[in-house]
Amino acid sequence: MPAKYEDRLLRVLRHIHDNPAGDLSLDALAEVAAMSRFHWHRVFHAMTGESCAEAVRRARMYRAAAALVQGDRPLRLIAGDVGYPSQQSFTRAFRAAYGLTPGAFRHRGVLVPPHCPASKGDHPMYPVETLDQPARRLAALPHRGAYIRIGETFDAVAAIFSARGLWPHAHEMIGVYYDDPAAVAEGDLRSKAGIVIDEEVTLAAPLEEVRLPAGRYAVMHYKGPYPGLEAAYKYLYGDWLAGTDEEPGDHPPIEIYLNDPRNIAPEDLLTDVCVPLRAEVVA
Known part of the structure; x- marks a missing residue:
């Protein structure tokens, strides 16, 4: 590294x-x-x-x-x-x-070390690219708790979009993930479930505006069921990022969902996991 x-x-x-x-x-x-x-x-x-x-x-x-x-x-x-x-x-x-x-x-009277963790092991490899991403404006709802249940919050966002006739102004569906599940208790995990929406649309409660910055991102292309994303994150951070001279930016990772889990088999789900990178590589 x-x-x-x-x-x-x-x-x-x-x-x-x-x-x-x-x-x-x-x-x-x-x-x-x-x-x-x-x-x-x-x-x-x-x-x-x-x-x-x-x-x-x-x-x-x-x-x-x-x-x-x-x-x-x-x-x-x-x-x-x-x-x-x-x-x-x-x-x-x-x-x-x-x-x-x-x-x-x-x-x-015998000094021994405490239990040592297992070695990190090998992580499955996933394709990663460094890509420029546009600034995005999300209409979002906060989600608290297990990330695997954020689909419930996305359902609520979709229902609001339908009730307010916002779909003509909608684009990608994106999740913003603020905490690492390995460090924060499941019930305290913070995330946002959002849909990219046009600038001219006025948002009203309970929808919140979330701004995602433009810039360079490490984009990992993941194919498969959502529970497998945990191993994908370990590869992205522990192997790919640690093996580069790139520096993560001061914004949480996001997931862009490229197809709909309601009508796609789990093994065919496509997700781009995006980690913001600093504009200039720090030596």
Whole structure:
């Protein structure tokens, strides 16, 4: 992979290990990586095979394990040293990582690392192009929860378009995906289900206007059922993007649906997954 992605990965891992009690939130780690918060976790997860939260827990638990075996510092202080607000929450996390309470681990006196994640493995390959995309104006509804159920929200958007006679002004159907499912609880995932609409159309509630910027995008051409998109994203972020000198832009990925799941077999569904890229490649 180009050195800049490797350097970012190592910089973030060093920061995690050097600051176990610090702010290790997704936004904070994206800032350390100098990458848009919309894309950093997808890159990290695809490249390492674990989420940022898993990497943080593993680093904190190993630091705590070393403190337990190599000294007699009280448990409540060790808990604070590795970012846990109470001894109880620390004990739960430590038991989950090691299968022992901190006290039992100290008594055993053998320092071992916590469970390591499986390697990321090989991702199926998909065709990717770098293409210029036009600015788009969406008439959209927000969707909260599992991405696989966003079809329900698209149905609501379509019903509103039919009721208001907006179809003559409609173009592509597009989903905007703000969160990485590997980092955010399913019930908290945020997305928008929208249809590209002409500029002259006035939008009224509950429809919201969403502006998608023009510019260069990495466009992955995916064919197949929507549940398979998870593996496609891992290839796009973990293999294709990490193997280039491209820099993701500060806007979430979008999916452009090129045919209708209501009358197309799942294996024939066509989706363009588009990740915005910076206009100038950062060295």
